[in-house]
Amino acid sequence: MSEPGAPLWLLAELTYKCPLQCPYCSNPVDFAHTGVELDTDQWINVLREGRELGAAQLGLSGGEPIVRKDLELIVAEARKLGYYTNLITSGIGMSADRVASLKEAGLDHIQVSFQASSSELNNWIAGTDSFDHKLEMARAVKDNGFPMVLCFVTHKENIDQVDDMLNLATRLDADYVELATTQYYGWAFLNRDVLMPDRTQLESAEAAVNRFRDQKINDAMKIYYVIPDYYENRPKPCMSGWGSLFMLVTPDGTALPCHSARVIPDIEYPNVKDMPLSDIWKRSDAFNKFRGFDWMQEPCRSCAEKEKDFGGCRCQAYMLTGDAAATDPVCDKSPNRQVIEDAINASRQPEAKPLVFRNAKNSKIIQSTVQD
Amino acid sequence: MSNTEQSAQLTQVPKLANGYRLQWEPAQDSFVVLYPEGMKVLSGSASEIVQQCTGEQNVAAIIKSLEEKFPDVELAKDVLDFIAGASAEGWLDV
Numbered sequence: 348m349s350e351p352g353a354p355l356w357l358l359a360e361l362t363y364k365c366p367l368q369c370p371y372c373s374n375p376v377d378f379a380h381t382g383v384e385l386d387t388d389q390w391i392n393v394l395r396e397g398r399e400l401g402a403a404q405l406g407l408s409g410g411e412p413i414v415r416k417d418l419e420l421i422v423a424e425a426r427k428l429g430y431y432t433n434l435i436t437s438g439i440g441m442s443a444d445r446v447a448s449l450k451e452a453g454l455d456h457i458q459v460s461f462q463a464s465s466s467e468l469n470n471w472i473a474g475t476d477s478f479d480h481k482l483e484m485a486r487a488v489k490d491n492g493f494p495m496v497l498c499f500v501t502h503k504e505n506i507d508q509v510d511d512m513l514n515l516a517t518r519l520d521a522d523y524v525e526l527a528t529t530q531y532y533g534w535a536f537l538n539r540d541v542l543m544p545d546r547t548q549l550e551s552a553e554a555a556v557n558r559f560r561d562q563k564i565n566d567a568m569k570i571y572y573v574i575p576d577y578y579e580n581r582p583k584p585c586m587s588g589w590g591s592l593f594m595l596v597t598p599d600g601t602a603l604p605c606h607s608a609r610v611i612p613d614i615e616y617p618n619v620k621d622m623p624l625s626d627i628w629k630r631s632d633a634f635n636k637f638r639g640f641d642w643m644q645e646p647c648r649s650c651a652e653k654e655k656d657f658g659g660c661r662c663q664a665y666m667l668t669g670d671a672a673a674t675d676p677v678c679d680k681s682p683n684r685q686v687i688e689d690a691i692n693a694s695r696q697p698e699a700k701p702l703v704f705r706n707a708k709n710s711k712i713i714q715s716t717v718q719d
Numbered sequence: 720m721s722n723t724e725q726s727a728q729l730t731q732v733p734k735l736a737n738g739y740r741l742q743w744e745p746a747q748d749s750f751v752v753l754y755p756e757g758m759k760v761l762s763g764s765a766s767e768i769v770q771q772c773t774g775e776q777n778v779a780a781i782i783k784s785l786e787e788k789f790p791d792v793e794l795a796k797d798v799l800d801f802i803a804g805a806s807a808e809g810w811l812d813v
Contacts, residue, residue: 353746355758401746403758429742431753456738456755494738494755522738523755567809 353401354594365411368474368704371535373606379710382599387417396624398428405430413440419452426453438484446487458496464511485519497521502529502542509555517565528575532607534705543694582659582675589637602627607662611671646680731813734774
């Protein structure tokens with residue numbers, strides 16, 4: 348196999364600590380059992396090695412990255428190394444002073460997530476009283492001259508608010524707004540039946556986006572609208588292919604090719620404390636596991652579209668079919684497509700299941716249930 | 720583009736929009752423009768133009784300095800088109 352290209356995107360999940368409890372969080376459900384967080388010097392070493400490999404975009408995420416008191420130090424070092432530094436935050440735990448000190452440290456951009464466009468729904472989904480503070484932080488982000496992305500993770504409970512979300516983003520002078528439909532991994536997979544919107548909701552949301560664009564209400568604001576892949580008939584080109592452009596380092600230093608890769612059993616993911624990042628990226632079994640096309644089975648192997656979508660998502664293939672090398676069942680050529688239809692049908696059942704909120708208590712309960 | 724539009728464009732003073740950054744990227748062997756969660760890899764000629772868009776000189780001056788650097792190339796129209804295109808895409812403020 349030829350040498351892989353550069354991991355252009357390095358995502359540093361600095362901590363799993365988070366004051367919010369969003370039930371669609373992409374963190375693993377057993378996050379409470381993670382190892383000790385990397386310290387400042389260890390993170391800086393990861394950044395240096397990533398830059399040498401050719402990483403240009405750095406995401407600082409979590410959990411809630413603002414919880415880390417050394418965030419400014421990490422940002423300053425990243426900026427000095429030449430990264431474009433993106434902070435992905437809920438805004439909770441942030442203060443206007445902190446926004447200013449991050450600007451001074453050289454941070455390039457802040458993405459603020461909102462759980463909804465109304466205080467009531469936002470606070471319920473987040474599991475905390477957070478809406479007003481988020482508004483305040485979004486204003487502080489703009490006041491400090493940062494480009495701002497507002498991110499709304501959408502699902503059954505809030506997707507009918509798309510008009511309001513776009514208007515809120517306009518009022519806050521966002522440069523970009525992401526309407527990102529929940530992807531069913533981590534906590535969102537656990538809560539899939541409750542979170543999945545129906546087709547009518549998706550069509551209304553898309554119509555709202557188009558209306559907003561057609562009426563040129565705010566041309567300067569770029570809108571990204573992503574529908575859940577369950578409603579597509581071809582899979583998403585997940586991560587542009589396994590180990591192709593993206594590397595994630597978890598709070599304890601485990602290197603992963605995507606957020607949820609640890610759901611796939613029998614892959615030993617290397618830790619940045621034990622191995623140079625270059626060896627992890629180029630030579631580790633974990634990162635080479637699904638590179639290229641040799642691992643594919645039919646119908647992917649002979650499919651004309653395999654170089655377009657890389658067979659979809661390995662984690663989703665495993666979670667829904669039990670085989671990580673299978674065709675992503677979103678694809679209507681997959682012999683397992685029925686599991687997607689079943690999931691959509693299950694989400695239509697009227698009896699309400701309770702949402703499981705992302706917090707350490709639930710994480711420990713889930714983990715001990717798995718172990719029993 | 721009409722003559723009036725063209726002469727109006729010559730007086731514009733372009734610079735990268737807020738949040739966009741030009742830098743040499745050894746791994747790409749190219750100049751790139753970085754922006755929130757994204758990167759444009761610039762061609763050789765594009766990078767020559769963007770390096771001139773510092774917010775300190777107008778388009779006429781940019782064309783003049785590029786003509787001095789590349790005396791054998793007919794480049795005025797390409798520069799005007801490039802700047803108009805980048806500004807329409809939102810990454811160059813004029």
